[in-house]
Amino acid sequence: MSADLSINAIRFVQPAVDGAQSLHVLVDGMHCPSCVAIIENALKKNPEITNARLNLSTRRLLVTWQGAAELGNKWISQINNMGYKAVPFDPDTLETFDKKEEKLLLRCLAVAGFASGNLMLFSVPMWSADGVEMGESTRNMFQWVQAFIALPALIYCGRPFYVSAWRALKEKHTNMDVPISVAVILSAIMSLFETITHGEHAYFDSGVMLLFFLLIGRYLDARARGKARGAAHDLLQMMTGFATVLHADNSQEVIELSQIKEGMKLLVAAGEKIGADGEVIEGTSEIDTSLITGETLPREVQMGDKLFAGTINISAPFKMLVTKAGERSLLFEIVRLMENAEQAQAKYVTIADKISGWYTPVVHLLAAATFLGWWLGLGVAWQEALLYAATVLIITCPCALGLAVPVVQVLASGKLMRGGILLKSGSALERMARITHVVFDKTGTLTLGKPELLNADSYTADQLQLAASLAAHSKHPLSQAMQRVYQGGLLEINAQEIAGSGIEAQYNNQQIRLGKGSWCGVAEHTQSGLELWLQIGENQPLRFAFADQLRGDAAAIVQKLQAAGLKTILLSGDRAIVVDEMAKTLGIEKACSALSPVDKCNYLAKLKQGGAIVLMVGDGLNDAPALAAADISMSPASAMDITQNAADIVFQGEKLSPVVSAWKIAQFSQKLVKENFALAILYNVIAIPMAVAGMVTPLIAAIAMSSSSLLVIANAMRLNLLKDK
Numbered sequence: 001m002s003a004d005l006s007i008n009a010i011r012f013v014q015p016a017v018d019g020a021q022s023l024h025v026l027v028d029g030m031h032c033p034s035c036v037a038i039i040e041n042a043l044k045k046n047p048e049i050t051n052a053r054l055n056l057s058t059r060r061l062l063v064t065w066q067g068a069a070e071l072g073n074k075w076i077s078q079i080n081n082m083g084y085k086a087v088p089f090d091p092d093t094l095e096t097f098d099k100k101e102e103k104l105l106l107r108c109l110a111v112a113g114f115a116s117g118n119l120m121l122f123s124v125p126m127w128s129a130d131g132v133e134m135g136e137s138t139r140n141m142f143q144w145v146q147a148f149i150a151l152p153a154l155i156y157c158g159r160p161f162y163v164s165a166w167r168a169l170k171e172k173h174t175n176m177d178v179p180i181s182v183a184v185i186l187s188a189i190m191s192l193f194e195t196i197t198h199g200e201h202a203y204f205d206s207g208v209m210l211l212f213f214l215l216i217g218r219y220l221d222a223r224a225r226g227k228a229r230g231a232a233h234d235l236l237q238m239m240t241g242f243a244t245v246l247h248a249d250n251s252q253e254v255i256e257l258s259q260i261k262e263g264m265k266l267l268v269a270a271g272e273k274i275g276a277d278g279e280v281i282e283g284t285s286e287i288d289t290s291l292i293t294g295e296t297l298p299r300e301v302q303m304g305d306k307l308f309a310g311t312i313n314i315s316a317p318f319k320m321l322v323t324k325a326g327e328r329s330l331l332f333e334i335v336r337l338m339e340n341a342e343q344a345q346a347k348y349v350t351i352a353d354k355i356s357g358w359y360t361p362v363v364h365l366l367a368a369a370t371f372l373g374w375w376l377g378l379g380v381a382w383q384e385a386l387l388y389a390a391t392v393l394i395i396t397c398p399c400a401l402g403l404a405v406p407v408v409q410v411l412a413s414g415k416l417m418r419g420g421i422l423l424k425s426g427s428a429l430e431r432m433a434r435i436t437h438v439v440f441d442k443t444g445t446l447t448l449g450k451p452e453l454l455n456a457d458s459y460t461a462d463q464l465q466l467a468a469s470l471a472a473h474s475k476h477p478l479s480q481a482m483q484r485v486y487q488g489g490l491l492e493i494n495a496q497e498i499a500g501s502g503i504e505a506q507y508n509n510q511q512i513r514l515g516k517g518s519w520c521g522v523a524e525h526t527q528s529g530l531e532l533w534l535q536i537g538e539n540q541p542l543r544f545a546f547a548d549q550l551r552g553d554a555a556a557i558v559q560k561l562q563a564a565g566l567k568t569i570l571l572s573g574d575r576a577i578v579v580d581e582m583a584k585t586l587g588i589e590k591a592c593s594a595l596s597p598v599d600k601c602n603y604l605a606k607l608k609q610g611g612a613i614v615l616m617v618g619d620g621l622n623d624a625p626a627l628a629a630a631d632i633s634m635s636p637a638s639a640m641d642i643t644q645n646a647a648d649i650v651f652q653g654e655k656l657s658p659v660v661s662a663w664k665i666a667q668f669s670q671k672l673v674k675e676n677f678a679l680a681i682l683y684n685v686i687a688i689p690m691a692v693a694g695m696v697t698p699l700i701a702a703i704a705m706s707s708s709s710l711l712v713i714a715n716a717m718r719l720n721l722l723k724d725k
Contacts (some may be wrong), residue, residue: 013069013072019066020050020064020065020066021064021065021066021067021068021069021071021072022062022063022064022065023062023063023072023075024060024061024062025060025061025062025063025075025076025079025086025087026059026060026061026086026087027039027054027059027060027061027079027084027085027086028059028084028085028086028100028101029083029084029085029163029167030054030059030084035084035164035167036054038082038167039052039054039061039079039082039084040052040053040054042078042079042082043063043075043078043079046065046074046075046078048065048066048067048071049063049064049065049075050064050065050066051063051064052064061079061086063075082167082170083163083166083167083170084167102219104159104160105160105215105218105219106219108156108157108159108160108211108215109157109212109215109216109219111153111156111157112153112157112208112209112211112212112215113212114153115149115150115153115157115208116205116208116209116212118149119146119149119150119204119205119208119209120205122142122145122146123146123205136198140195140198143191143194143195143202143204144195146191146195146202146204146205147191147192147195147202147204149204150188150191150204150205150207150208151188151192151204153208153211154184154185154188154204154207154208154211157208157211157212157215158181158184158185158211160177160215160218161177161180161181161184161211161214162177162181162185164177165177165178165180165181165182166181178364180210180214182364183207183210183390184207184210184211186386186389186390187203187204187206187207187390188204188207190203190386190387190390191203191204191207241256241257241273241275242254242255242256242257243255243256243257243260243266243268243275243276244266244267244268244269245260245264245265245266245267246265246266246267246319252267257273257275257276258326260275260276260322260325260326261322261325262276262322262323262324262325262328263321263322264276264321264322264325265281265319265320265321265322266278266319266320266321266322267317267318267319268285268313268317268318268319268320269313269317270285270313270314270315270316270317271312271313271314272312272313273310273311273312273313274287274307274308274309274310274311274312274313274320275309275325276309276322276323276324276325276326276329277306277307277308277309277322277323277324277325277328277329277330278306278307278320278321278322278323278324279304279305279306279307279320279321279323280301280302280303280304280305280307280318280319280320281303281319281320281321282303282318282319283302283303283316283317283318283319284300284301284302284303284316284318284499284500285300285301285313285314285315285316285317285318285499285500286298286299286300286301286313286314286315286316286476286499286500287299287300287301287307287311287312287313287314288311288312288313288314289308289311298314298315298476298477300499300500301318301500302500307320308329308330309324309325309329309330310330314475315497315499315500316499363392366392366688366692367389367390367392368389369692370385370388370389370392370691370692371385371386371388371389372385373385373692374388374694388691388692388694391691391696392688392691392692395687395688395691395696408429408669408672408673408676408716408719411716411717411719411720412429412665412666412669412719415665415719415720415722416649416661416662416665419658419661420637420651420652420653420658421649421650421651421652421658421661421662422637422649422650422651422652423648423649423662428632428648428649428666429665429666429669429670429673430666430670430673431613431631431632431648432615432632432648432649432662432663432666433663433666433667433669433670434613434631434670435566435613435614435615435631435632435663436566436567436611436612436613436614437566437567437568437569437607437612437613437614437615438561438566438567438568438569438614438615438617438659439568439569439570439571439604439607439614439615439616439617439626439630440568440569440570440571440588440617440618441570441571441572441616441617441618441619441623441626442570442572442574442578442579442582443548443572443574443619444618444619444636445617445618445619445623445636446550446551446554446570446582446586446656447548447549447550447551447554447582448548448549448550448551448654449548449619450481450548450549451477451478451481451530451546451547451548452481452484452485452546452547452548452549453481453482453485453544453545453546454545454546454547455545456485459542459544461488463534463542464485464486465486465488465489465490465491466491466507466512466534466536467482467486467514467532467534467542467544468482468483468485468486468490469490469491469493469495470493470495470503470504470505470512470513470514470534471483471503471514471532472490473493473495473496473497473503474497474502474503478530478531478532478546479503479514479532481546482514482532482544491507493505493507494506498515498519500516501515501516501519502514502515502516502519502520502532503515510536510537511535511537512534512535512536512537513533513534513535514532514533514534514535515532515533516533517531517533517541517543519533520533520534520535520541521535521541522541522543530545530546530547530548531543531544531545531546532544532546550582550585550586551654551655551656552654552655553655553656553657554586554656555585555586555587557656557657557659557660558586558587558588559587560660561659561660561663562587562589564663567589567590567612568588568589568590569588569589569590569591569592569607570582570583570586570588570590570591570592571591571592571595571600571603571626572591572592572593572594572595573593573594573595573596574593574594575593575594576593576594578593579591579592579593580593597623597624597625597626598625600623600625600626601625601626601629604616604626604629604630605629608631613631613632614630614631614632615630615631615632615633615634615659615663616629616630616632616633616634617633617634617635617659618633618635618647619635619636623635627647632648632649633647633648633649634647634648634649634650634651634658634659634662635647635649635650635651636650636651636652637650637651637652637653649662664722665719665722668719668722669719672715672716672718672719675715676712676715676716679708679711679712679715680708680712683708683711687708
């Protein structure tokens with residue numbers, strides 16, 4: 001390991017609970033669930049390590065140990081020595097790994113496709129004529145040309161499978177890449193042997209074509225995992241930056257957010273990120289708390305009010321005392337919730353992965369039994385017996401089995417994408433098809449997340465112009481909504497924003513204010529909901545009422561879901577009166593209000609413990625942990641990037657109908673997947689006995705194998721016939 005890497009590893013080590021150390025590591029080179037088990041088991045053999053948890057989809061490894069921080073370099077070295085590539089977590093490195101793997105698979109896929117096409121040019125004449133018609137010298141020349149095309153392609157394109165198989169065997173494990181690798185290598189050796197000895201059975205095209213089909217599935221899987229970047233890491237990225245520390249002698253020092261300690265006093269400027277949990281000790285301001293509540297309206301804070309890491313100061317500078325820093329803050333608690341949820345989803349495997357534990361050894365034993373049976377039992381030449389064994393490996397290679405899921409996935413992804421729905425997770429369709437409950441967030445999900453003025457026609461043009469001119473001096477969501485209402489020219493007013501109150505100015509020798517009712521002289525009992533008050537001099541204040549508009553089809557979609565037998569629930573961080581009214585309007589069966597991100601996760605956990613399979617639909621940053629904790633999650637395209645990264649499905653537009661569309665497509669997709677598995681199993685039931693009996697040549701085996709794949713693909717194409725409803 002280089003010195004630079006060692007320094008980086010130590011720098012990324014973070015203190016954990018009970019004096020332990022923790023390190024987030026990116027692991028490149030994983031292709032299947034067995035890789036996760038191999039790495040985790042190897043690390044856990046070290047007595048210092050208390051926990052090692054690896055996520056296959058995001059390739060994020062969390063290692064926790066007792067001892068010096070320098071041991072982090074040892075764990076990275078151990079993983080690298082196993083043949084994987086491990087580096088300390090860095091978002092840029094993660095993106096580099098994703099692009100590197102996708103480019104490699106795409107190159108391998110292109111080479112395999114190009115080689116397959118050229119090999120077929122020589123294979124068709126050889127299939128169409130026997131040795132007498134073609135001539136032995138011509139046939140042998142064609143075989144050598146095929147060898148020069150196929151062997152480099154097999155070596156280059158098979159690397160993802162060979163490396164995966166070698167790592168598994170080296171750690172005394174097996175996976176589905178093992179029989180693939182053995183079949184490809186054995187068929188290549190046999191074909192080369194047949195070519196050298198002027199035999200008739202050289203089937204270079206079979207191995208290359210097999211790799212071409214399998215690389216399609218591997219590339220699709222890499223694309224899905226590349227888009228499923230860890231939302232927890234995106235949250236951690238929010239805590240990069242700097243904070244200003246106030247010392248006892250009133251001097252100031254700028255430090256990294258990661259260096260904040262409990263008991264420090266911080267000066268938080270307007271527009272600055274709050275780097276730790278704490279409380280206000282001096283000043284007044286407004287805080288963007290969407291991380292906690294998901295609501296668009298900022299919260300006013302003053303001396304003694306609580307603050308949370310990751311929220312944004314949007315109005316005026318203030319001083320705060322740090323009460324919880326680092327991994328004790330609420331933000332890191334959210335991160336831990338998401339890591340636990342993501343880890344649970346990382347253990348999800350397809351049916352093909354589940355049966356690979358017995359499939360691989362059975363196939364190898366069957367091939368070995370075929371070889372020994374024909375050679376020792378029936379007395380045929382060992383070359384012919386080995387050819388029969390290779391035929392068994394080729395015909396039983398899990399090509400159709402491996403394509404059963406990816407081919408449906410890519411067709412479903414295309415159909416969903418044409419409907420403005422982005423499928424991000426390879427396992428999302430299966431989980432979506434089994435849902436029993438649909439849980440909605442409120443703001444930005446059932447609503448558009450943009451407050452609109454309810455009664456613009458109730459005010460004169462001059463009043464609207466004056467209010468909009470004041471609102472132009474503020475970034476408050478209601479001020480922005482006011483600006484959207486008035487499309488005319490604005491007055492030139494020298495206005496000042498008062499933190500937590502509103503905007504005031506002098507105009508026509510009068511003081512004018514736009515803001516909170518209490519600030520504008522309005523009695524508290526007359527204030528309600530989303531509103532701004534305009535006070536002009538001593539005149540009676542004018543009330544501008546706002547409401548967050550529902551998505552146009554929200555009520556209809558809720559009814560469709562309920563008609564299909566699904567339970568609907570509304571979870572929100574907003575007030576009870578607002579949440580209950582919305583649930584009543586839409587006909588949602590159950591509603592819970594004033595929930596924090598932790599509360600939402602706990603609620604989902606209780607549902608899942610009761611046997612529910614939950615779809616969570618949300619858009620706020622506060623919904624990210626719940627999205628990750630649900631069985632399946634959806635988020636509108638208007639949501640924050642971090643929320644979209646946590647979601648399995650992202651949909652565009654202002655309608656909620658993609659929720660129903662995605663569910664129906666998922667159900668039909670899973671029906672097709674089951675049919676594909678049935679076809680693949682039926683193929684093996686028929687083909688394997690024929691191969692063992694020597695009734696199938698490698699040529700027929702390659703054709704049968706390809707035909708089974710084409711049959712699976714043709715069945716999956718029925719998805720395009722599904723009508724959008």
